[in-house]
Amino acid sequence: MYRYMGVEGAHTLDFYRSHGGYDAARKALLEMTPAQVVDEVKASGLRGRGGAGFPTGVKWSFMPPVDARPRYLVCNADESEPGSFKDRYVLEDDPHQLIEGMLIAARAMSSTHGFIYIRGEYYLGYTRTVAAVQEARAAGLLGTDILGSGMSFDITVHRGAGAYICGEETALMNSLEGLRANPRLKPPFPAGAGMYGQPTTINNVTSLTSAVHIINKGAAWFASMGTDDSKGTKLYQISGPVKRTGVYEMPMGATFRELIYDFAGGPTMTPKAFIPGGSSTPMFPWRDEFLDMPMDYGTLAKNGSMLGTGGVIVIPQEKCIVDALYNLVRFYAHESCGKCTPCREGVAHWLPRLYQKLLAGLGTIDDVNLIQELANNIRGTAFCPLADACVMPVQASLKWFRDEYDYLAEHGVSRYPKSDWWQA
Amino acid sequence: MIELQTVVPFFADKAERLQEILDRYPPEGRRSALMPLLWEVQNAERHVSEARMHEIAEIIGITATEVKGVMSFYSTYHEHPVGTYHLQVCSTLSCALAGADEMVAYLEDELGIVNGERDREGRFSIQRVECLGSCGTAPVLQVNDTYYERVSRSRCVHLVEALRRGEMPTPWRERGGDTEGQEKARPFTVQQWSDAAAEGQGEPS
Numbered sequence: 001m002y003r004y005m006g007v008e009g010a011h012t013l014d015f016y017r018s019h020g021g022y023d024a025a026r027k028a029l030l031e032m033t034p035a036q037v038v039d040e041v042k043a044s045g046l047r048g049r050g051g052a053g054f055p056t057g058v059k060w061s062f063m064p065p066v067d068a069r070p071r072y073l074v075c076n077a078d079e080s081e082p083g084s085f086k087d088r089y090v091l092e093d094d095p096h097q098l099i100e101g102m103l104i105a106a107r108a109m110s111s112t113h114g115f116i117y118i119r120g121e122y123y124l125g126y127t128r129t130v131a132a133v134q135e136a137r138a139a140g141l142l143g144t145d146i147l148g149s150g151m152s153f154d155i156t157v158h159r160g161a162g163a164y165i166c167g168e169e170t171a172l173m174n175s176l177e178g179l180r181a182n183p184r185l186k187p188p189f190p191a192g193a194g195m196y197g198q199p200t201t202i203n204n205v206t207s208l209t210s211a212v213h214i215i216n217k218g219a220a221w222f223a224s225m226g227t228d229d230s231k232g233t234k235l236y237q238i239s240g241p242v243k244r245t246g247v248y249e250m251p252m253g254a255t256f257r258e259l260i261y262d263f264a265g266g267p268t269m270t271p272k273a274f275i276p277g278g279s280s281t282p283m284f285p286w287r288d289e290f291l292d293m294p295m296d297y298g299t300l301a302k303n304g305s306m307l308g309t310g311g312v313i314v315i316p317q318e319k320c321i322v323d324a325l326y327n328l329v330r331f332y333a334h335e336s337c338g339k340c341t342p343c344r345e346g347v348a349h350w351l352p353r354l355y356q357k358l359l360a361g362l363g364t365i366d367d368v369n370l371i372q373e374l375a376n377n378i379r380g381t382a383f384c385p386l387a388d389a390c391v392m393p394v395q396a397s398l399k400w401f402r403d404e405y406d407y408l409a410e411h412g413v414s415r416y417p418k419s420d421w422w423q424a
Numbered sequence: 425m426i427e428l429q430t431v432v433p434f435f436a437d438k439a440e441r442l443q444e445i446l447d448r449y450p451p452e453g454r455r456s457a458l459m460p461l462l463w464e465v466q467n468a469e470r471h472v473s474e475a476r477m478h479e480i481a482e483i484i485g486i487t488a489t490e491v492k493g494v495m496s497f498y499s500t501y502h503e504h505p506v507g508t509y510h511l512q513v514c515s516t517l518s519c520a521l522a523g524a525d526e527m528v529a530y531l532e533d534e535l536g537i538v539n540g541e542r543d544r545e546g547r548f549s550i551q552r553v554e555c556l557g558s559c560g561t562a563p564v565l566q567v568n569d570t571y572y573e574r575v576s577r578s579r580c581v582h583l584v585e586a587l588r589r590g591e592m593p594t595p596w597r598e599r600g601g602d603t604e605g606q607e608k609a610r611p612f613t614v615q616q617w618s619d620a621a622a623e624g625q626g627e628p629s
Binding site: 005070081083088113121123124158161179196237239246275311315316324328335421423424 | 448449450452453455456457458459460463484493494497498499500501515516517518520521522526527554556558559561562563566569570571574576577578597
């Protein structure tokens with residue numbers, strides 16, 4: 001999946017084609033029936049790479065039988081989870097891989113039209129994806145009667161405008177329809193009534209690009225990698241104070257230690273914690289038992305966290321955990337859409353203010369307790385997962401680093417005062 | 425209201441472009457064109473004025489209030505003009521760990537404006553934004569639509585100098601990770617900046 005990242009010219013059709021591009025689409029369109037494509041992806045064990053980890057083949061099979069209605073396929077490229085940046089690289093350096101993945105998904109679900117929703121800030125990715133779609137259209141890979149298969153499918157690239165909530169699939173559909181991006185109530189699920197009320201399936205960028213390799217090399221090959229409940233490879237990302245930050249493609253079930261030490265070269269500052277999969281996943285302290293955990297869906301869920309997008313963030317000892325959490329809480333407060341009460345009042349109003357109070361040295365132990373209580377009460381009560389995404393890391397930080405909160409409340413200053421890490 | 429009558433409609437002489445945007449979406453999804461139309465106006469005028477909101481509302485067949493409602497939901501549409509160089513600094517965790525706060529402080533000092541302001545000449549404006557998806561190459565500074573990644577203090581100084589001269593340096597691309605080829609991961613040194621500049625890769629000398 002990550003073969004051609006950073007290679008000069010990899011985003012062009014000529015390059016992609018001369019490296020075996022669109023062979024999988026040809027196979028899916030000409031040699032396989034839609035049901036066979038779905039079965040192949042089901043058999044591969046591919047799970048959604050956007051964070052929730054829902055089996056992709058099963059999701060595809062939820063689409064109702066073909067009738068006269070349009071059927072939409074939406075690619076969620078509104079990557080905005082702090083710590084994640086894999087989709088940006090795909091959009092910028094290998095957009096044809098995504099288009100091929102969408103062709104395969106469209107074949108599987110007999111989709112009539114596709115949308116790629118790219119977040120507004122990814123301007124380079126947007127322009128390259130638009131150019132790639134135009135190239136593909138000119139080459140007869142999009143449009144009517146693709147490759148002589150009789151299938152018609154075209155793609156519209158839509159540019160978002162900076163809202164984290166658009167990563168939630170029903171909010172994304174609202175945004176695409178030109179509405180405020182508030183999430184919708186489920187059911188009805190998108191497969192029943194999605195975009196413009198029609199059957200719709202929404203997949204993450206790397207779920208779709210994984211399908212290319214499943215069709216190319218077979219479900220058995222894909223399923224031979226990974227662990228029992230998590231198959232294939234995944235693009236893991238690592239940021240924070242380590243030697244070589246970036247994206248690494250690894251089989252699922254590789255351990256954090258392998259990613260952090262073997263691939264990323266180890267931390268450059270004394271670490272004290274790490275976030276396993278994007279900012280909304282609860283953090284772990286820097287201990288062997290957690291570092292040796294395999295990065296798959298099941299293990300992390302069992303340990304009270306999530307694989308999420310696979311964006312690991314290393315937190316150094318010198319970073320005050322309250323300050324780090326305030327940074328994240330502020331993020332969620334900014335991105336809360338204001339639809340439901342727990343999130344609007346709790347996440348967007350009370351939590352950031354309590355953190356500000358603590359960090360200003362005006363807090364007491366009661367405020368720390370109040371943060372804990374708020375987090376417990378918000379969890380599971382909000383309309384969409386955004387509020388949970390905010391309070392779960394808060395709960396985890398209190399579980400592992402309560403002493404730093406208490407120190408700050410008692411002394412009025414942080415145990416680890418802010419220092420300047422801006423590289424000269 | 426006088427303004428609304430005297431302004432020349434933005435799309436008056438862009439009928440073809442307008443049609444192209446509307447055609448991207450199915451007939452029942454005319455409203456989907458709202459965001460692309462807002463982008464179209466903002467790219468040209470650096471903000472979307474009330475008059476333009478009314479115009480877009482009329483094209484799509486909704487009210488101007490609905491247009492404003494959508495526009496205000498997103499953080500990258502501006503109701504007031506931003507500077508020629510709109511500096512957006514990511515302040516979320518990974519970038520904060522790499523010195524984003526210090527970068528904002530430097531820019532505020534250097535340019536004499538604070539977060540959310542535009543300078544008197546209309547050249548610079550600063551906005552603290554949330555995660556830009558460049559955590560592996562933190563800290564990141566987005567100038568208008570262009571990402572400048574791994575902006576160290578010296579790079580930031582050079583960048584501001586170049587922008588003051590009216591030049592947008594070609595962004596250096598670094599991928600990190602197990603990337604192959606030109607953008608292969610390499611630890612950043614100031615030396616590389618001057619090396620790259622010597623190779624004509626666009627960095628300011």
